[in-house]
Amino acid sequence: MEVPREQSNNIRIRNKTVTKDLREYLLTSTLHGLRYIGEKKLTWFERFFWLIAFSCSLICAGFFILNVYAKWRMSPMIVSINPEDMPLNKLPFPALTICNVNQAKKSVAERYVAYGDPVDKKLLESLCSTQNDADLFEDEIADTADWDHTRTFLIKVTQPCEEMLTKCMWNSKTMNCYDLFNAQLTDEGLCCTFNVVHRDMMFRNPKDLNDMNITFPSPAVDWTPETGYPHNSPPDGFPWKPKGVGTDHGLTLILDANIPEYYCASTKSVGFKILLHNPTETPKIAKLGEIYGPGIEARW
Incomplete structure (x- = not known):
């Protein structure tokens, strides 16, 4: 058809x-x-x-x-959550890492710009720039910018913990901030960390890290999320345990952003990047840190 x-x-x-x-x-x-x-x-x-x-x-x-x-x-499998009560004396207080968003103190950075050597100027440019370090450093300069020189530069140019932390209280008792916090290099530069597990118990070759000096007010304890505190750990072992519930039994801090010394910041605002994390974790401040401006009170 x-x-x-x-x-x-x-x-x-x-x-x-x-x-x-x-x-x-x-x-x-x-x-x-x-x-x-x-x-x-x-x-x-x-x-x-x-x-x-x-x-x-x-x-x-x-x-x-x-x-x-x-x-x-x-053979169908059903996954369910079996909650188990855990007393506070079995858990550590969360670790806390604080970073000033200012990457370099203005007075120190201007002195490097005026009188610093080419390596320090390149390190300052790398600290304040979003470009890749490989694009900023020349071959002859990169060879002289070893880790010891870079670490010394970061210590001098960034705000130290003793300037950032003006008052520290733990369990309603005023304590020396230098004993509680340690300087630690993160993806946001030099920051201050509280209540972390000692690096000798976190890494296989801690001496190869060549990190900052770490001081602890109490004996270091090998705490892990899987096994918890060892049976022979002292009551005041670090990382510390919370003494109770509420702000009176936690950590209270007064921070100084030192705004007049702002030279270049990792954000478009002033203040701090703060992260609560596991005591056995390396803090990822750049992606997970929360920004808090000066002149406010925050509680967790």
């Missing part, structure tokens, strides 16, 4: 539309391989190869999914 001409034209137009939509989907799909199937610049053999490869990947995925589904049907 002969198809009318008008109906035949409609069928051809519909087929062209479907073909066009299919090609557009293939070219814009995020599924790997489909774009090459709809690419006109490729030969028919190449397009056929990608079609076979994509079909094989679908078959393999379906095969593994069916195997997992059959295994689940034979």
Whole structure:
């Protein structure tokens, strides 16, 4: 039976539309391989190869999914949470890391700019720039900027903990901030950290780190989230345990942002980046730290 001409034209137009939509989907799909199937610049053999490869990947995925589904049907597994009460004397107080968003003290940075050597100027530029260090340092300068020189530079140019921490109270008792906090290098520069596990118990080769000097007011304890405190650990072992619930039994700090000394900051505001973290974790201040401006009171 002969198809009318008008109906035949409609069928051809519909087929062209479907073909066009299919090609557009293939070219814009995020599924790997489909774009090459709809690419006109490729030969028919190449397009056929990608079609076979994509079909094989679908078959393999379906095969593994069916195997997992059959295994689940034979032995279904139900995951549930079994909460267990944990007394406060079994848990450590959270570790706290504080960083001034100011990367360099203005008085020190201006002195480096005026009288510093090329290495210090490059280190200051790297500290205040968002560019990659490899793009900033020249070969002859990079060779002289060893770790000892860089560490000394960071200690001199950043705000020290004794200037940032003007008052520290632990369990409602005023204590020396120098005994509670240790300088630590993070992804935000030189920061101050409280209640962390000693690095000798966190890393396999702590002497190779060549980090800052660490002081503890109490004996260091090898606490881990899996095993907790050792049975022979002293009651005042570091990391410390909370003495109770509420602000009276926690840590109280008064911080000084030293705004007149701002030279370049890691953010567009002034203040601090603060992070509460596990005592056994290395703080990731740049991504996880919360920003707190000066002149406010914050509680956790």
